[in-house]
Amino acid sequence: MSSKIIQFYDLHPINYNQITSSLEDKYHHLDCITQKQLSDFDQDHYEGSEAIEILAHSIGLEQIHQVLDIGCGVGGHRDI
Incomplete structure (x- = not known):
């Protein structure tokens, strides 16, 4: 995968690192996130x-x- 593509997804406002960091800031751990x-x-x-x-x-x-559901993010709609 090209570094340009990786950089796009790493810098996108909704990415794995941003989501997990925000969740940890709000809930302090990720073990029991609903x-x-x-x-x-x-x-x-x-x-x-x-x-x-x-x-x-x-x-x-x-x-x-x-x-x-292709491209459903980290958890999104798969649980609806």
Whole structure:
């Protein structure tokens, strides 16, 4: 992977190091972080989880279905 690509993702405002550092600052440890706590730091779009829930409902998505969410960040929507 080119250093330009790596640098882009390392400097992007929502990146692994930034998220974990912010979580540690707020919660002091990462052992028991919930999906809700993580989503406050790991949303790179408007409307957060509510937009995903509306989209899932609009296409008839149910708990029995499986979804491949590529690019879902550190934790984001995989737990909705």
